[in-house]
Amino acid sequence: MVDSRTPQRAATEPEIATPALVRIENVSKEYHLGDASLLALRQINLNIHSGVFMALAGPSGSGKTTLLNLIGCIDTPTNGRIVIAGLDVTGRTADELATLRALTIGFIFQTFNLLPVLSAQENVEYPLLQFEELSAAGRRERVMHFLDLVGLREFARHRPNQLSGGQRQRVAIARALAVQPKMVLADEPTANLDHKTGKGILRLMRRLNRQTGVTFVFSTHDQRVIDMADRRVDLEDGEIIRLGMRSGKQWTYAMERANPDADDDDNDDQK
Numbered sequence: 548m549v550d551s552r553t554p555q556r557a558a559t560e561p562e563i564a565t566p567a568l569v570r571i572e573n574v575s576k577e578y579h580l581g582d583a584s585l586l587a588l589r590q591i592n593l594n595i596h597s598g599v600f601m602a603l604a605g606p607s608g609s610g611k612t613t614l615l616n617l618i619g620c621i622d623t624p625t626n627g628r629i630v631i632a633g634l635d636v637t638g639r640t641a642d643e644l645a646t647l648r649a650l651t652i653g654f655i656f657q658t659f660n661l662l663p664v665l666s667a668q669e670n671v672e673y674p675l676l677q678f679e680e681l682s683a684a685g686r687r688e689r690v691m692h693f694l695d696l697v698g699l700r701e702f703a704r705h706r707p708n709q710l711s712g713g714q715r716q717r718v719a720i721a722r723a724l725a726v727q728p729k730m731v732l733a734d735e736p737t738a739n740l741d742h743k744t745g746k747g748i749l750r751l752m753r754r755l756n757r758q759t760g761v762t763f764v765f766s767t768h769d770q771r772v773i774d775m776a777d778r779r780v781d782l783e784d785g786e787i788i789r790l791g792m793r794s795g796k797q798w799t800y801a802m803e804r805a806n807p808d809a810d811d812d813d814n815d816d817q818k
């Protein structure tokens with residue numbers, strides 16, 4: 548799989564031999580609306596290795612948010628099994644899932660979801676209150692460390708309405724990372740930002756992925772954002788149609804459904 552033309556391998560190249568951080572096995576998700584039912588995900592099989600920077604791509608309605616919600620234990624599959632960090636999360640109670648979520652998963656949302664009455668610093672601190680072993684001083688130190696990482700130390704006392712969109716998303720990133728999760732899930736993290744700011748947010752996420760080794764999984768329809776990932780999962784009508792791995796500027800597709808669109812006839816020499 549090594550591309551000799553691109554000596555710089557991703558710093559976070561996953562350790563193939565270790566078990567995946569997330570294992571999704573034969574997962575389907577059906578929604579019911581009155582008498583009608585809708586199969587939002589069909590027979591999804593996917594391994595997410597620790598340390599990857601993974602994009603879920605696909606048109607509106609293809610199942611990206613549904614899949615992120617299942618990985619994030621916000622929702623449960625209709626069929627199939629999801630194993631996170633060795634723990635089978637299928638069939639757990641809502642309380643058990645909430646605990647697992649709080650300890651292992653950080654979330655970043657399209658609309659930032661900051662609490663408007665709290666300052667940047669307090670927003671980052673809020674999820675840390677669940678850790679009884681952390682002293683107030685320890686909490687503050689951690690908050691400032693993560694605000695620093697996202698370049699917002701001087702804005703610690705600003706409330707969300709005193710920050711730009713990009714700055715708000717950076718607070719949300721600091722908040723997600725401050726719990727020191729195993730992975731961060733981001734649903735369209737750049738959708739409410741202009742392209743330049745969105746790209747800056749993605750660059751920041753990628754730098755944090757490399758620096759901290761935290762796994763990132765994010766959804767997007769923006770091709771330019773997808774190209775910043777090192778793994779991509781292409782969804783269409785609730786199915787995975789393609790799995791890609793990036794090496795340098797080139798994508799190699801590990802799996803591709805028969806009869807894909809004819810727009811990807813380049814750089815398939817490593818298949």
Ligand SMILES: Nc1ncnc2c1ncn2[C@@H]1O[C@H](COP(=O)(O)OP(=O)(O)OP(=O)(O)O)[C@@H](O)[C@H]1O
Nearest residue numbers: 578579580585587606607608609610611612613614
């Ligand atoms: N709570 C729900 N109840 C019923 N149907 C739902 C629900 N949530 C999603 N769906 C349907 O499931 C399918 C997948 O939706 P999902 O939100 O996962 O798509 P998406 O890829 O995230 O789209 P977008 O890019 O627009 O955010 C869609 O057809 C949607 O209408």
Ligand SMILES: [Mg+2]
Nearest residue numbers: 611612613734
């Ligand atoms: Mg969505």
